[in-house]
Amino acid sequence: MIHFDNVVFAREQRTILDRISFAVAFNERVAILGGSGEGKTTILKLIIGLELPDSGEITVAGESLAGSSERRLQVLRRKFGVVFQEGALFDSLSVGENVAFPLREAGVHDPVRLEEKVRGLLRKVGIEHAIGYMPEELSGGMRRRTAIARALATEQSKIFLYDEPTADLDPVNAAIIRDLINNLSGDGRGFIEVTHSVPDALRTARRFLFIQNGSILLDGDARQLKSTGNKSVKDFVRKAL
Amino acid sequence: MVQGNTAIRRLKLLVAQVQDFYRLTLMSLAGIFGRPAYFHEIARHMDGAGTGSIGIVVIVSVFIGMALSLQIITELSVMGLKMYTGQIIGTAIISEIGPVIIAIVYAGRVGSGTASELGSMKLNRQVDALRVYGVDPVKKLVIPRVIGGVVVLPALTFIGDVASLSGGAYIAVFIHDQSPSVYWNQVRAILHPRWILPGGIKPLVFGLFIALISCYTGIAATGGSQGLQRATTRAFVNSVIMIIILDFVVTRMILFFMGNM
Secondary structure: OOOEEEEEEEEEHHHHHHHEEEEEEOOOOOEEEOOOOOOOHHHHHHOOOOOOOEEEEEEEOOEOOOOHHHHHHHHHHEEEEEEOOOOOOOOOOHHHHHHHHHHHHOOOOHHHHHHHHHHHHHOOOHHHHHHOOOOOHOOOHHHHHHHHHHOOOOOOOOOEEEOOOOOOHHHHHHHHHHHHHHHHHHHHHHHHHHEEEEEHHHHHOEEEEEEEEEEEEEEEOHHHOOOOOOHHHHHHHHHHH | OOHHHHHHHHHHHHHHHHHHHHHHHHHHHHHOOOOOOHHHHHHHHOOOHHHHHHHHHHHHHHHHHHHHHHHEEEEEEOOOHHHHHHHHHHHHHHHEEEEEEEEHHHHHHHHEEEEEEHHHHHHHHHHHHHHOOOOHHHHHHHHHHHHHHHHHHHHHHHHHHHEEEHHHHHHHHHOOOOOOHHHHHHHHHHHOOOHHHHHHHHHHHHHHHHHHHHHHHOOOOHHHHHHHHHHHHHHHHHHHHHHHHHHHHHHOOOOOOOHOO
């Protein structure tokens, strides 16, 4: 369970999140919706302790992130498979080496076992043929798929975090990524997806949080999202659909 | 009032940046001997920064040595003191010009590249990705570059000094008909701790600070491609300013401890 309790986060005299509270179970399929700069990505960063709140409390699996050492946070981060916006692949490593990175850090060094695992993960996302490619040789969709394969390599992960997984992708690649998100959440591992695309969110998530001006304006299912009486949410959804 | 608020905000930002820089410096120095040690990264950076810089260091140094020799030998010839050319060039190159010029070349080639590379990694979330996979960015990205700077810059400075002195010898011997033995004996005469020590210590200090400034500037980069450009420029400018200041400080300290001041 991930728990946000009255979390406030401000940067450079601007309040990005203003006393927000919510809880997400590890097996839930959640989309965080909102416009650009509304703090959606900040929520993901707060969940994995890459940023710390100014006040309020965040707990992951019952453990508070406040005051946790970087070493402790590293242990907590293993509960998450994180797919950053545009993949965040390591430029100097090939696709195979990128996917092998978390495995190596987790202590897998046997080259035969590593290659077997990496090929298996790349096969899962449909790009085994690209194992030797460098990130600059990949299309946007292939970069996301590599990033998803790398996130899958974190075997202890209980939930995936996706930051704008379909942003800037053509419809075909966006559909491939959506299918992957849906398929991967079938084994009890849920996800939190940050997106400004309502149609993509509706095709993947079951629960929706809408954020604006640092506050959660809506927390509900697809029906509540579409029939909400809140004007801001209504306008956002209408424009997006 | 608005201007006052802006000034206060800028001052606060500057203080915060200085704090962050010192924090990074302390973390880097404290982490050098800790585990895990990324030997492969260290070797890669030493190779890139060292081997890749030899060509430019030799070219720059040879021409500086030749220009210096041309200037000095012309003036000394007028006074009938041409035989001291090697000594004056040796003193200037080994204790002062060599370390400073090579450090500036290093800051331009390696320091700017470091800021650009780390800035790009930061803006593309690769630094965040490292942290997610349990890797300390300071250990993986900063410490190998700091070790690289401290080891590589003294070696490059030595190569540059030799190239500069050789450039100076070319002018003295082939253009101004000075005997090679006179020139090199005069150079050998200044191989004394008083001149060797500054020439040995300065590159260590410069290498450390160029690496730290470049890494900090890169990791602190914000604001897309323009931010990256600003970070790269800032890394070079700040490094050069720091080289000039440290050059004075180190020279002063060495002369003080050697009892000459």
